[in-house]
Amino acid sequence: MIIWRFTDGKAGHEAQSQGLVEALQRRCEVAVFTLPVQRDGTGLIAWLSRRYRPGAQLPAPDLLVGAGHATHWHLLAARRRYGGRTVLLMKPSLPLSWFDLCVVPEHDAVAPAANVLVTQGVLNRIRPPDLPRQDTGLVVLGGPSRHCDWDDASMLEQLDQLVAARPRQRWLLTTSRRTPGTLLQALRDHPAFTCVPCQETAPDWLVQQLATAGEVWVSEDSVSMLYEALSAGAPVGLLQVARRGANRVTAGIDALVARGWVSAPGHWQPAAGPPQPLNEAQRCADWIVEHWLTRC
Known part of the structure; x- marks a missing residue:
């Protein structure tokens, strides 16, 4: 073909x-x-x-x-x-x-x-993995977009709450090209997170991390990353960002929460995901x- x-x-x-x-x-x-x-x-x-x-x-x-x-x-x-x-x-x-x-x-x-x-x-390259899950939690952050406002202080507060709620977890954190530099600097100094900015990752780095992470937390502006985590079969939770109003994207995220596929912001136990990983x-x-x- x-x-x-x-x-x-x-x-x-x-x-x-x-x-x-x-x-x-x-x-x-x-x-x-x-x-x-x-x-x-x-x-x-x-x-x-x-x-x-x-x-x-x-x-x-x-x-x-x-x-x-x-x-x-x-x-x-x-x-x-x-x-x-x-x-x-x-x-x-x-x-x-x-x-x-x-x-x-x-x-x-x-x-x-x-x-x-x-x-x-949307489609992605992620496949349901055969590898065992590790005890590392992965955090994937986006940034300002046309659908949401962004507040560094609010995100840092949520991350502190996440760490406090799940104290036995080791944490790996990565960013997107939209993540503000001010937040990235604060995260580099955060004692709970190993921070790996997207600019420092190899092309398949995130694919590999999603395949083995014990749980994944995604800022709700990062819709494609959310579906990649679901495709990897990982338990998934959301980190809240301020919405600029209701739209098709936010409606899709709310539907995932209603189905129990992802946990809502503020609920510090990740949801188990769909019955079968998305593919x-x-x-x-x-x-x-x-x-x-x-x-x-």
Whole structure:
């Protein structure tokens, strides 16, 4: 199977498409070609002209995979010129019917359709591990976002409460690119935490930590990290951030709490998670193979 993977340079989007590609590789013999794109109008021009020069020297695709708005017209232009089926890993800003398959998180509340596969959160590279859990607790922090405000003092207070409630736990803490430098400095001096900023980690470091952590605590702005922890099968709890109002993301988080998959902020006992660890990338790959790729 030939896959053209369109990337927009955003780490979260690339993790989604890479997660699907790796899941397909577990089912089929796959050759992957990565095509970087930009949201500069070249995709639309290529679609209108029925030409797509980035693919001229590549074998014709079976699948064209992308995540992020910048990939939309590139997926459509490449399919128009070279064939294959488009797989978009998000709710599109163009009509759903223009894509062969849209993989859409449940919290985006998309209308049911034959070409829509609804998932619990966005896809990721995490697989349920076979390794035993250790007695280390992992804390994953985000930072300010368009959905929430951020308060260093509030987060430090919650972390102190967490340590006090679970005194026998060893703690490892990591950050995101959004984590304020002021908070990072305070955490470096905190006696309870071994702090490993995201800038100092190897590409698979977080994957490895999620596979063995005895419990994981995630600031509730970090939705993708929350679903990665659930995919790893770890007990998960939330750290509160100030919301700017109700929206689809906060509704999705509240639904996870209501299901008992994650513990609410202030409850210092992590929830056990879903009955089976999430493995949405593999579920999506299985759907593609079973519906489209009879030779796999």
